[in-house]
């Protein structure tokens with residue numbers, strides 16, 4: 001908490017405002033002295049030049065002291081608000097790291113980013129500018145009115161009668177400005193999101209040649225922003241002029257009535273100096289009056305934003321270490337996996353149904369099945385990205401829910417279906433999961449001015465391990481061709497790499513940690529069969545004594561697995577070795593037949609192929625045009641016959657994913 005800073009700051013505002021009251025008083029003394037008038041109390045008559053100089057010096061001193069105290073206020077309250085912004089951002093980020101797949105499945109990245117920037121900014125504005133302005137307004141109003149009453153209660157009653165009109169009008173204008181400001185900000189967010197998606201999806205935009213449409217959409221959004229900004233300027237600009245007018249009118253009224261009191265009523269207790277003092281006091285109220293509306297808006301925005309931030313802070317992970325259940329004595333896992341009657345439901349939708357499976361430690365499991373059959377979810381149950389609705393997943397005979405999450409994830413590496421690469425060097429991308437030195441923690445809840453030093457840059461991951469992992473993942477050759485080898489920077493999301501290179505970088509990242517369990521989720525789909533064979537060899541080498549789970553659609557990828565299971569609509573429908581499943585004549589055998597026929601068609605060269613009977617030719621032709629769903633996966637469309645390279649055995653445009661879609665090169 002920053003109570004001390006706030007209390008000090010508020011005290012400084014009160015002192016500054018109190019000292020400021022002297023300024024109009026000193027002006028009054030000079031004017032009365034110079035005009036030879038007397039006030040009702042002192043009746044001092046004129047003043048000497050020295051006295052005038054003394055008052056002038058007093059005015060300078062007053063400005064100096066009040067300016068100094070306002071500086072103290074800024075140093076305390078504004079700095080405290082900046083510190084709080086820092087602490088909230090740090091805590092939210094740390095909290096977001098504890099949340100799980102369930103949260104991130106539902107959260108929108110743009111929204112999270114916006115909360116961490118826009119909402120946090122609004123809260124800081126409320127705590128900083130808002131915080132001191134509220135104290136300022138209250139003290140200025142109270143002290144000014146007390147003095148003004150002392151000078152002339154008649155004039156003060158007139159001012160009090162005018163104030164609701166002035167404050168009401170200004171507050172109305174300020175509310176309008178807030179609304180229009182918010183509308184402009186929302187449009188700003190939309191424009192930013194649009195640009196970000198366009199840049200990230202540049203390949204899609206270009207691929208579909210929809211640049212014109214994108215330009216037009218962006219132009220329309222930009223135009224809307226212009227419209228909203230102009231609407232804002234229409235009320236924003238006149239606010240100051242309008243305030244000047246209102247204050248000018250109040251000045252006019254007071255000047256006239258005050259002048260009347262001096263001229264006509266012959267009121268000897270009310271001097272010219274007092275009228276000037278009164279007008280100066282009135283002038284001091286202009287800014288706080290204008291601020292009333294602003295502060296309302298700042299506070300409203302700040303509170304709404306704080307609620308949105310609190311929502312993030314209160315979000316809880318579904319998967320967590322339960323102190324009553326987690327066995328903290330477990331420090332490692334060997335890799336023996338058991339699924340016992342595992343089911344998973346999303347609402348009414350059963351996505352995994354009574355799955356029973358045993359993967360002995362150190363063996364190689366292949367999983368295949370139609371798209372959406374639950375393969376990815378099955379693998380996510382092992383890492384506890386999700387927990388089953390019923391049944392138990394065991395590792396080394398222990399329910400995974402009893403294994404500390406950090407131990408579980410330290411010993412399991414996953415290559416996800418869509419690998420994510422960081423804007424960093426290839427070496428750091430591969431070595432991402434290797435242990436880094438402990439970074440110094442910045443303490444929470446204390447003043448951190450001057451404290452948060454930049455964390456030390458993590459040491460480079462062991463280059464030897466990185467190289468070896470890259471070699472095993474079939475990436476080493478590619479990296480050597482890059483301009484700076486392993487120090488080559490990857491652009492945002494690794495855009496400079498081809499699909500196959502991205503997959504292999506992710507594989508290298510997974511195997512560099514030498515995990516007990518390695519899970520590859522459709523990670524070889526974007527590489528050609530020759531590269532696939534090299535990677536599988538690499539994995540088999542690294543996998544000695546480790547458990548490997550490989551999700552794939554190609555028989556060529558799966559055939560060497562110790563055990564292959566077929567998952568269909570959340571059920572395990574087939575299980576066995578390659579030969580056993582072929583003999584079974586089910587989904588796997590059909591997959592194999594289709595891929596073999598399509599491959600034959602691909603290599604069908606009348607000069608070298610033995611002649612086929614018309615019936616065989618028809619079977620091959622049909623196999624090549626079998627719809628994707630029947631073949632058990634989504635396929636890239638349309639087919640490109642005759643596209644395969646010589647020597648490729650299973651490289652079918654229809655039945656296999658495309659190999660690296662782009663030339664594998666790094667653009668610098």
Ligand SMILES: Nc1ncnc2c1ncn2[C@@H]1O[C@H](COP(=O)(O)OP(=O)(O)OP(=O)(O)O)[C@@H](O)[C@H]1O
Nearest residue numbers: 105346351370371372373374375376377378417522
């Ligand atoms: N968070 C979720 N909420 C609701 N349904 C989900 C969620 N996650 C996955 N599903 C559904 O569960 C089913 C299985 O998904 P999963 O990702 O495991 O399929 P898959 O077999 O890996 O498919 P593919 O081969 O296309 O990658 C799908 O129908 C999917 O829509």
